[in-house]
Amino acid sequence: MKKFLSLLFVSCIFFTASAQDKKPNVILIISDQHAGKIMTQRGYEHIQTPGIDKLAEEGVTFTRAYVAYPVCTASRAAMITGVMPSKSQPKLTEYTSIGQHMKTNGYETAYYGKWHVGNSKMGKTKGWHGFEKYEDLRNDTKIRNLSNDFITRKHDKPFFMITSYLNPHDCCELARNMSGVKDDYHDGPVEENAELSKTPPLPDNFNIPPNEPEGFYVRRTPDSTDMKMFRKHPVKYWDETKWRQYMYGYDRLVEKVDAHILTMIEKLEETNQLENTIIIYTSDHGDGHASHEWNQKMTFYEESVNVPFIISYKGKLSGGLIDKKTLVNTGLDIFTTISAMTGIEYDNSLLGVDLQPSVMKASKIDAAKRNYVVSEMNQLPVDGKSFTGRMVLTDRYKYVIFDGGKNPEQLYDLEVDPGELNPVTENPEYSNQLKAHREMLKDWMQISQDNFDISKMAK
Template sequence: MKKKFKAIAFLLLLSFCFTHAQNSEKHERPNILLILSDQHSGKIMTQVGYKYVKTPGIDKLAEEGVTFTRSYCTYPVCMSSRASLITGVMPSKSGPNLLKYNSIGKTLKDVGYQTAYFGKWHVSTSKIKDNPEWHGFETYKREYNDTESTKLSIDFISQQHDKPFFLVTSLLNPHDCCELARNISGLGDTYHDGAVEEKMPIEECPPLPFNFKIPENEAEGFYTRRTPDSTDKVNFGKHPVKYWEETEWRQYLYGYDRLVEKMDNHILSIVNALEEKDLLDNTIIFYTSDHGDGHASHEWNQKMTFYEESINVPFVISWKGHTKAGVINSNLITSSGLDLYPTICSMAGIPLSETLEGENLSPYILMDSSQPKTDRSYVVSELNQKEGNKPKGREFVGRMVVTQNYKYFIFDGGKNPEQFFDLKNDPGELKSIIHSEKYKKEITVHREMLKEWIKKTNDDFPEHIIPQ
């Protein structure tokens, strides 16, 4: 009987040790914090030399991590871009078939993470309250006030956690630049997280950007949306800039920059909360935005173009003591919407889903990584643009390919549907060289890249319209 009792006790001890080892292994996984902003252009960062903002929050992350300055969103509007960020799949697939793909929240929850989401949702046409089983966030609140989202996030961080957490803090700003533009034009609107100065004296405002001019022969897929007048009740509130002179544009720049600083102040508060809880060395922090903003380049406010200001976004990955510190990577072309998901999984030790279309960036980030680096040479973005944004107007469907030195894009119709820019020699994208004999070889290469992408990803973009 004693022998039998000892055997049972021994088995129970083994079981306890095994379970404890499993739990310890789970607990060794790092916490993950994803901070999303809305409409923050990658061009408006101190890390790329922009000198009219002060961003101690982002700077603090960048000092301990890697900043990818050549990162692109998959689609320059929030709902489509966020569908990619959550699923790791291009918007043309994830937008209309969102629930078909795994959510990053559900993936981390299923391996033992405590999951939470606070702030703006806008993931395709879904509502966060309707799909908790799919998205996997155990605690969530849709919120448009960044002060409140930050408070909820800090309260969550301050709790006692018996397992690693995955927290998404989705900040609205600097998206209130849309409200800013309407207020400058006298339409009146209310800010979500406090007002900014709208009538700053011009001498206190940033200068107009060097690429303020609209390029000749602009693609109709862009200019069909341009400068509605005040009689257009549908569209004037989105682009109320037709009557702006230099003063209004520069006041817009000033206000936009202050909205970036408002948003950054919340980032700093969250990072400081992690530091106070002694969690920085066990928390991977990702910062990116769903898309950028025209910021007066090409006389453009808002998003919905393939120009750099709208399509290039911040992408910072920081893990104190583990990531390469203070690295500004301006060489690697990344897709924040596609690369975020596999990079999170890899750094958390989670097997990658075959549906993911992005790349694992951890070899470029971690100090001691021995994983092979990606051989990617280009990324692709998408855009559907309604004619004049009219409900019954035609829709232009476009694809963009960007490489180290060049950008190519094509729409499925309209005037000047094909465009090609030399980003090295024309960083402001002021002159398309699609008809240049000098660049004929490079143009052909980029056309072939898009065809390759269409085949590889089963993209439904009409390949036959791409010239041979």
């Protein structure tokens, strides 16, 4: 435990602006359901994203960023509090909101867009969340306009704004429309029946791996006779063409939200605020994007749990850097990193890492490294079956365990099997790694006061 705590040591040396400079503004942009691999910075060639690309050019892109929980409400609760969902969800408002934290420390605060933070209601918790100006809404064009209006206002003190876009979450509406279950898009439609020649090829990991945990597949292919579940996962009858058309439509939704991001950057440039504004871009979870015949979140596959994560600060950071090593937990690290980069002290009981040393030019602070990140998941009851799971991810391996079902425990070697098609759980050559990852989870449970049931862990 002591060893791990030393890895999580958060530097007490903060980035502070010089006396002649104002404290930086901070904008946190959260999209919804953007898979980390669907980025030009990751080599994906089927999208054009000049907005995200511009952020990356002036900042650091972390390719190994993982959510605390691969579904919106819990992931957002973690980002707002810096606390793992299993701990915060039952008593969310007992933990400090990042909005209140920044307001208390001299920032003007605003939040525009999708809230969906646990079970809280924005209008009923304004004394807790701390955002002085806010609107909980789902239309990205309106969210962009409100954000740009806020940027252009006169500000007597530095501002902290969260802009929370809905897209590419309209891929859920896309999937329903493609399956004859009609639904309305929130920010304009995308093409649903693209010519096959225009669509991306199926991913290399389109197939479902053997011995898949039931905690993954219980929701995959509900029958159309069960409209409640089929509406959520309407892909049972899709052929290759449908999957590729879905991927095409999803990519266009990413471009839609990127266009809004670009206008925000341009607005900051027009008002001469870009060089004094830290911008962080991430998403609350990813999307299957046809990998493992999956079009949703709520799994520990890379497509669902790995997300974009860019810290951009024009002229101040190692611009254009692609960091492929640092392990990020977005739910924990946003709170601590924003605090550190703005010179604000924070509760040292938080388990997040300050990522500032990994991004600042000429930083003399040793980067606070961790050797693993953890994610959580509760699969809600389907046909009476529900599963709670944990994921432990290290530099090379991914360990997954659920509290029930078939094949509850899995280990993947991501270096030789990045598509997660061939679990090595039963391979004797990996027995030491399997034991090591079990111990990491036990260590984490002690540190984080996690009461996850590990009785299904093989002895």
